[in-house]
Amino acid sequence: MIEDRLKSLLDDPADGTPSARIVRLLSERGTLSATEIARLTGLAKSTVSMTLAGLRRSDIVIESDHGETVRGAGVGRPATALTLNPKVGTCVGVLFGLEAIQLIVADVSHRVISDRKIQIEPDYSPAEAAAVTRRLVDEAYEEHGLAPEGRLGVGVAVAGPINPIDGKVLRASGVPTWAGTDIRAAFGPVLKSPIFADNESNCAAIAEMMWGAAIGAEDFVFFKIDLGVGGAIVNRGRVITGIAGGAGEFGHMIIDPSGPLCRCGNRGCLELYASARDAVAQAERRLGRPVGIDGLVALAREGDEDSRRKIVAMAEAAGKGLAIIGTALNPGLVVLGGQLSRAGEMLLGPLSESYERHTLVKRAGVAPEARTRFVTGVFTDNDACLGAVGLVLRHHGRLG
Amino acid sequence: MIEDRLKSLLDDPADGTPSARIVRLLSERGTLSATEIARLTGLAKSTVSMTLAGLRRSDIVIESDHGETVRGAGVGRPATALTLNPKVGTCVGVLFGLEAIQLIVADVSHRVISDRKIQIEPDYSPAEAAAVTRRLVDEAYEEHGLAPEGRLGVGVAVAGPINPIDGKVLRASGVPTWAGTDIRAAFGPVLKSPIFADNESNCAAIAEMMWGAAIGAEDFVFFKIDLGVGGAIVNRGRVITGIAGGAGEFGHMIIDPSGPLCRCGNRGCLELYASARDAVAQAERRLGRPVGIDGLVALAREGDEDSRRKIVAMAEAAGKGLAIIGTALNPGLVVLGGQLSRAGEMLLGPLSESYERHTLVKRAGVAPEARTRFVTGVFTDNDACLGAVGLVLRHHGRLG
Numbered sequence: 001m002i003e004d005r006l007k008s009l010l011d012d013p014a015d016g017t018p019s020a021r022i023v024r025l026l027s028e029r030g031t032l033s034a035t036e037i038a039r040l041t042g043l044a045k046s047t048v049s050m051t052l053a054g055l056r057r058s059d060i061v062i063e064s065d066h067g068e069t070v071r072g073a074g075v076g077r078p079a080t081a082l083t084l085n086p087k088v089g090t091c092v093g094v095l096f097g098l099e100a101i102q103l104i105v106a107d108v109s110h111r112v113i114s115d116r117k118i119q120i121e122p123d124y125s126p127a128e129a130a131a132v133t134r135r136l137v138d139e140a141y142e143e144h145g146l147a148p149e150g151r152l153g154v155g156v157a158v159a160g161p162i163n164p165i166d167g168k169v170l171r172a173s174g175v176p177t178w179a180g181t182d183i184r185a186a187f188g189p190v191l192k193s194p195i196f197a198d199n200e201s202n203c204a205a206i207a208e209m210m211w212g213a214a215i216g217a218e219d220f221v222f223f224k225i226d227l228g229v230g231g232a233i234v235n236r237g238r239v240i241t242g243i244a245g246g247a248g249e250f251g252h253m254i255i256d257p258s259g260p261l262c263r264c265g266n267r268g269c270l271e272l273y274a275s276a277r278d279a280v281a282q283a284e285r286r287l288g289r290p291v292g293i294d295g296l297v298a299l300a301r302e303g304d305e306d307s308r309r310k311i312v313a314m315a316e317a318a319g320k321g322l323a324i325i326g327t328a329l330n331p332g333l334v335v336l337g338g339q340l341s342r343a344g345e346m347l348l349g350p351l352s353e354s355y356e357r358h359t360l361v362k363r364a365g366v367a368p369e370a371r372t373r374f375v376t377g378v379f380t381d382n383d384a385c386l387g388a389v390g391l392v393l394r395h396h397g398r399l400g
Numbered sequence: 401m402i403e404d405r406l407k408s409l410l411d412d413p414a415d416g417t418p419s420a421r422i423v424r425l426l427s428e429r430g431t432l433s434a435t436e437i438a439r440l441t442g443l444a445k446s447t448v449s450m451t452l453a454g455l456r457r458s459d460i461v462i463e464s465d466h467g468e469t470v471r472g473a474g475v476g477r478p479a480t481a482l483t484l485n486p487k488v489g490t491c492v493g494v495l496f497g498l499e500a501i502q503l504i505v506a507d508v509s510h511r512v513i514s515d516r517k518i519q520i521e522p523d524y525s526p527a528e529a530a531a532v533t534r535r536l537v538d539e540a541y542e543e544h545g546l547a548p549e550g551r552l553g554v555g556v557a558v559a560g561p562i563n564p565i566d567g568k569v570l571r572a573s574g575v576p577t578w579a580g581t582d583i584r585a586a587f588g589p590v591l592k593s594p595i596f597a598d599n600e601s602n603c604a605a606i607a608e609m610m611w612g613a614a615i616g617a618e619d620f621v622f623f624k625i626d627l628g629v630g631g632a633i634v635n636r637g638r639v640i641t642g643i644a645g646g647a648g649e650f651g652h653m654i655i656d657p658s659g660p661l662c663r664c665g666n667r668g669c670l671e672l673y674a675s676a677r678d679a680v681a682q683a684e685r686r687l688g689r690p691v692g693i694d695g696l697v698a699l700a701r702e703g704d705e706d707s708r709r710k711i712v713a714m715a716e717a718a719g720k721g722l723a724i725i726g727t728a729l730n731p732g733l734v735v736l737g738g739q740l741s742r743a744g745e746m747l748l749g750p751l752s753e754s755y756e757r758h759t760l761v762k763r764a765g766v767a768p769e770a771r772t773r774f775v776t777g778v779f780t781d782n783d784a785c786l787g788a789v790g791l792v793l794r795h796h797g798r799l800g
Contacts, residue, residue, distance in 0.1 A: 016442030042416030161761070165770050170761065219643070233728065235635045242730025243619070244770035246761035253724045254758050264760060324653045328633065328725055330642025358654050360664060361561070361570065361646035370565050370644035
């Protein structure tokens with residue numbers, strides 16, 4: 001069956017045949033021309049042509065029906081845009097938030113078919129999450145007439161690091177009841193699908209890389225400022241997970257060992273200085289009403305000096321923390337995510353100034369193209385769930 | 401000519417033909433069996449056999465004459481060990497130290513042919529360095545009857561970050577007169593060879609990865625404690641250089657923004673707390689004689705309490721700095737290099753305890769195979785120059 005053939009081509013990352021390499025590349029990139037495929041795989045053009053002909057005959061690859069054309073490098077005429085056949089493969093991304101579960105269904109041509117969010121009582125268990133997800137998946141597939149056997153996998157974004165070796169949640173900062181959960185055991189049997197998983201920030205970085213502010217960037221740092229601080233490091237197009245899944249936990253870099261106690265048990269973590277939690281809580285106490293991060297940013301924009309100063313202070317602390325990462329990694333691009341990134345220039349300005357002051361390689365010391373750029377992410381709200389879809393398309397974080 | 405054929409196969413990293421992939425892999429690894437080649441390239445075994453037959457016919461690949469055999473995975477009988485033909489390719493590594501220039505000549509089967517070190521007046525210029533290197537190279541090639549046309553390149557280890565975009569030295573900490581030097585322009589014409597370059601610590605990490613404490617480790621952090629502090633990050637088998645060449649500069653991560661002024665112009669850099677410079681200077685003042693790092697370690701071993709306490713203090717500071725890197729990268733392996741790493745357990749013990757106290761992912765929280773391991777490097781004296789040879793073999797840091 002064609003669905004099985006696609007799955008088998010996608011499933012084995014060690015499969016070095018041209019068919020498998022082209023199919024995996026299209027799964028990651030969505031739409032490409034034959035010329036781009038040759039360049040990105042390093043395969044000879046003749047091999048690419050021959051392999052694509054076979055894949056098109058068997059309906060695994062089709063011409064993109066977006067009606068869009070892409071330009072082949074240096075060819076000077078519109079080349080045919082190719083994509084995996086959306087009919088033969090779908091994937092699911094799920095985000096387990098504090099009080100909501102979001103589910104996106106997309107096909108292998110990178111088109112979103114369904115995007116739903118439902119509220120759920122806080123402190124829900126993994127078993128409840130699995131049952132709700134199962135129901136949402138079934139409903140979405142039925143509503144859109146999708147074949148369950150075309151489902152390549154379910155990507156799961158979790159609020160805590162996941163050990164890539166055993167697939168267990170290390171510490172579930174957002175949803176503490178999940179610590180120690182074996183994600184594959186909890187979701188695999190219920191969802192009857194291969195499970196891919198990573199923490200929210202890594203998923204968000206993948207979304208920015210695939211469709212957002214980091215398209216085309218093979219190396220960047222994603223830095224998230226929300227009620228907590230998190231992040232991800234992308235090197236040569238892959239998120240660095242770390243031996244235990246703990247990479248990118250920028251919020252817990254200790255910047256003052258004699259500082260206040262952090263919820264992680266250490267002292268003086270960056271999150272205590274750079275997250276929006278305290279500033280939001282203080283604003284809510286002062287105004288006697290819910291404010292949230294968006295409210296804090298709105299207040300600052302409307303001229304509330306207290307809110308503005310607090311955002312600047314967070315930006316300066318974040319810049320100091322990022323400068324340490326910068327001295328270790330010297331990234332070409334920093335993508336700021338999380339709700340506070342919606343503050344835009346009010347955040348970016350003091351953050352990049354603070355970074356410049358505290359990092360080793362100064363802007364003036366290098367040519368413009370060797371300087372670190374700072375941008376805000378494209379998906380501040382939807383990033384982790386889209387990235388969970390990306391886990392499946394990029395075969396990242398497969399459990400078991 | 402066979403030398404030209406080897407060069408052309410090695411030179412184009414985008415060449416995806418089986419011949420080029422196998423030749424590049426052998427250049428990186430030295431000696432491999434056909435089974436290992438198939439596994440590591442992802443090529444079909446039949447393709448590997450056919451390609452190897454062609455490469456052996458043209459004398460580019462030969463059976464290793466070490467007399468050693470390696471075992472093919474799961475085959476149960478000794479497989480033939482293959483290597484690039486040492487007669488057709490040689491490479492040079494040069495280390496520009498404070499008061500000495502070291503030069504190693506090796507062949508493409510990873511055998512060291514010549515290793516020399518000569519003293520030179522401090523603050524020598526790049527032009528002087530190039531002239532001395534030229535002389536040393538010519539002497540070594542003549543003495544060992546090597547053909548200059550077989551030289552694949554010269555790898556240069558420099559005491560300062562090198563911008564991979566323009567090949568210029570960013571800041572030359574060890575040899576300040578080198579800042580801004582265009583390494584290719586300074587060495588290429590004089591040495592009449594392709595030039596590969598990176599900073600000392602990145603070279604040292606490459607040496608540990610190719611032949612030392614990190615063989616087989618695709619992901620690790622190299623942390624060097626010497627009179628300065630430096631390091632390197634290796635991800636999926638490649639050193640991360642950073643956009644301007646500044647990655648791995650762990651010594652200049654700011655751990656106390658109100659701390660003392662550092663030679664880099666920032667305040668409170670890790671190097672001020674974790675390098676051996678102050679401790680050595682203090683010991684030399686106290687004893688009224690040259691001590692050096694080896695002397696400091698010897699004193700501590702002989703029971704000198706002051707020296708021991710200072711090594712422990714450096715270890716604790718290094719552990720704190722490494723903990724920040726650990727929270728960002730969660731590496732599976734940390735290789736300690738530099739002269740102070742010769743202190744062994746006296747350094748490793750307090751360093752790994754301090755790391756454990758300050759990092760996010762605690763040992764008790766993860767399975768043994770997901771814990772960060774700490775080891776000392778194999779080459780504490782020779783690492784950067786060997787790594788400079790490795791630059792050429794691995795085609796890392798090619799300038800121009």
